[in-house]
């Protein structure tokens with residue numbers, strides 16, 4: 001850990017401790033230790049296949065990590081250790097350090113205030129921009145998405161309030177003008193905004209972004225960078241983002257973690273990372 005990190009007095013809102021994810025014989029994430037402080041923007045980078053998305057999947061309950069723990073807002077909510085066949089097959093470190101098997105399904109993780117976007121845009125294609133946000137709100141409330149048949153007066157009022165909230169949200173993310181457009185008709189950059197808006201619809205305090213600038217040109221990724229900074233302030237978020245566009249990572253992240261072949265090879269500020277020989281080697285020696 002670097003000085004900058006140790007001196008950060010802000011509370012830790014997300015902590016990964018020794019997270020290891022093994023698929024059969026493949027150790028996709030190998031002993032990842034990572035902190036996100038309140039209102040911090042943290043980067044997670046590394047060559048293709050380094051284990052970045054897998055780390056997100058361990059945080060969000062998509063995968064049960066093979067070993068290690070995930071803390072959200074100071075509480076361990078996910079923990080695991082190699083059991084059954086994995087006891088012998090385990091190739092990671094820190095076996096025996098963790099003794100609990102705590103799991104959490106993705107919707108529960110969302111309810112704890114963690115929202116994410118996906119590497120490949122996952123919008124609802126047959127719906128408008130506004131409908132995409134409304135569906136995200138409904139899903140978070142645990143309601144049936146299309147269960148609009150038997151509506152009490154109270155339900156209708158809630159629906160109206162939700163609609164107003166969704167429109168407010170769209171204003172804040174520069175999509176209000178597009179509210180009635182089909183989501184797929186939006187330019188690519190705006191589809192990425194909409195993905196983020198949908199994540200924001202669940203009222204997160206922690207936002208995980210998986211390659212938000214994927215496929216963007218330099219101008220679009222520049223806009224996105226400012227956009228991410230703005231929503232951090234406006235929505236009081238702490239952000240962990242995976243990104244290959246170094247201009248975005250270096251421009252916005254206060255702290256950066258680097259993975260290579262599942263292992264954590266460095267962490268530090270943008271300057272520290274750019275000057276780190278192991279990082280330079282990982283990128284120049286890989287297919288980047």
Ligand SMILES: Nc1ncnc2c1ncn2[C@@H]1O[C@H](COP(=O)(O)OP(=O)(O)OP(=O)(O)O)[C@@H](O)[C@H]1O
Nearest residue numbers: 023026028046047048049050051052053054055119
């Ligand atoms: N469900 C799975 N089963 C088996 N192997 C998997 C699974 N998910 C990921 N992997 C493997 O784990 C490794 C890490 O993959 P991951 O998708 O996390 O990489 P990444 O860093 O997100 O890469 P990229 O930058 O290309 O998105 C890869 O070798 C991948 O094949």
Ligand SMILES: [Mg+2]
Nearest residue numbers: 052053054119
């Ligand atoms: Mg990925």
